[in-house]
Amino acid sequence: MAFGWIDEQAELRRRAGLVRTLRPRPSNSPLLDLASNDYLGLARHPEVTDGAARAARDWGGGATGSRLVTGTTELHTELERELADFCGVEAALVFSSGYAANLAAVTALAPHGTLIVSDAGNHASLIDGCRLARGTTQVVAHADPDAVRKALGTHDGAAVTVSDTVFSVDGDAAPLADLAASCREHGAGLLVDDAHGFGVLGTGGRGAAEGAGLAGADDVVVTLTLSKSLGSQGGAVLGPARVIDHLVNAARTFIFDTGLAPAAAGAALAALRLLRREPERAARARAVAGELHARLTAAGLEAVRPDAAVVSVRAPSPEDAVRWAADCRAAGLAVGCFRPPSVPDGISRLRLTARADLSEGQIERAVRVIGETRP
Ligand SMILES: Cc1ncc(COP(=O)(O)O)c(C=O)c1O
Numbered sequence: 001m002a003f004g005w006i007d008e009q010a011e012l013r014r015r016a017g018l019v020r021t022l023r024p025r026p027s028n029s030p031l032l033d034l035a036s037n038d039y040l041g042l043a044r045h046p047e048v049t050d051g052a053a054r055a056a057r058d059w060g061g062g063a064t065g066s067r068l069v070t071g072t073t074e075l076h077t078e079l080e081r082e083l084a085d086f087c088g089v090e091a092a093l094v095f096s097s098g099y100a101a102n103l104a105a106v107t108a109l110a111p112h113g114t115l116i117v118s119d120a121g122n123h124a125s126l127i128d129g130c131r132l133a134r135g136t137t138q139v140v141a142h143a144d145p146d147a148v149r150k151a152l153g154t155h156d157g158a159a160v161t162v163s164d165t166v167f168s169v170d171g172d173a174a175p176l177a178d179l180a181a182s183c184r185e186h187g188a189g190l191l192v193d194d195a196h197g198f199g200v201l202g203t204g205g206r207g208a209a210e211g212a213g214l215a216g217a218d219d220v221v222v223t224l225t226l227s228k229s230l231g232s233q234g235g236a237v238l239g240p241a242r243v244i245d246h247l248v249n250a251a252r253t254f255i256f257d258t259g260l261a262p263a264a265a266g267a268a269l270a271a272l273r274l275l276r277r278e279p280e281r282a283a284r285a286r287a288v289a290g291e292l293h294a295r296l297t298a299a300g301l302e303a304v305r306p307d308a309a310v311v312s313v314r315a316p317s318p319e320d321a322v323r324w325a326a327d328c329r330a331a332g333l334a335v336g337c338f339r340p341p342s343v344p345d346g347i348s349r350l351r352l353t354a355r356a357d358l359s360e361g362q363i364e365r366a367v368r369v370i371g372e373t374r375p
Contacts, residue, residue: 041357043231055266063259071259088215098225101235104251110135145178165208166196171310176212199229204279232267289354321348327373
């Protein structure tokens with residue numbers, strides 16, 4: 001039978017407790033949300049939704065074409081200018097998703113003959129970028145600048161090190177300054193995915209690279225998503241103008257993809273302007289994460305100390321993690337549930353998001369529910 005192997009895989013998945021299901025979310029969900037990536041609480045901010053609505057009215061429901069044909073509106077270039085200015089880099093290029101931005105950056109910056117040194121904990125989109133790139137990938141130990149230095153030392157030609165700035169599973173930060181130093185010793189480039197750092201780390205949320213003193217460096221390229229701190233949708237690559245020009249000419253997920261929807265660009269631009277005006281949102285997200293961690297740990301739970309806004313709580317098994325998340329949900333709390341194959345080390349976790357707009361009462365309630373439902 002065609003696709004017969006799918007049923008075998010489904011059965012294996014069921015037996016391992018790894019079946020995934022979709023849960024459509026109503027617009028007025030009563031759940032307390034610690035599962036989304038809306039770190040700054042901007043996705044439903046009236047200025048952000050107005051930005052989306054205005055852009056859709058002015059520019060239409062879609063971008064109408066790829067960026068090099070009709071898909072670049074004045075709104076796209078305005079967003080790119082303001083993103084670059086905010087992050088202190090020469091230029092930015094927006095994509096239809098952070099995933100597409102990562103595929104673009106890795107493939108375009110690692111042609112044939114390039115060594116790609118990739119952290120073992122990197123996000124799937126960076127991993128897929130490595131798989132698609134013509135260069136050769138060497139995976140190195142997690143958050144280990146010495147392993148990076150050693151890998152770079154084995155290669156004579158062009159090289160690039162690829163890393164998340166904040167790892168999505170445990171919320172721990174990469175040692176960016178040390179990574180940059182390792183790369184510089186070998187004349188290699190550094191490409192970092194700041195999906196979970198932008199809006200939370202750095203001065204007023206300018207991101208992890210800015211926080212590590214790397215903003216505007218000519219050997220550092222940053223990718224990010226517009227879908228987390230900015231509460232919108234889409235992705236971006238930021239860096240030296242010559243790198244961005246290269247991507248316009250060589251990145252397949254830029255050239256062969258319809259431009260970012262105007263509504264998403266409008267929402268992201270409104271959110272970026274809000275973040276500029278209210279930089280304290282970044283610090284608040286970090287403070288909420290710290291408080292969640294302290295309270296969870298005091299309640300005897302095994303939580304990883306957060307470096308940004310992701311708080312990870314260990315679960316004994318994939319089945320326990322699923323049951324724990326379901327029990328939280330039944331008690332009115334939405335939490336993320338990470339388990340194999342989405343976790344590189346096989347350890348299942350609850351994944352909590354520390355939103356800047358959570359109140360003290362909500363934090364207290366979340367910790368109480370997680371404690372009361374623990375396996
Ligand atoms: C670290 C990281 N990089 C990239 C992405 C992909 O971004 P997007 O959702 O905009 O495609 C995500 C998740 O969404 C992520 O967590």
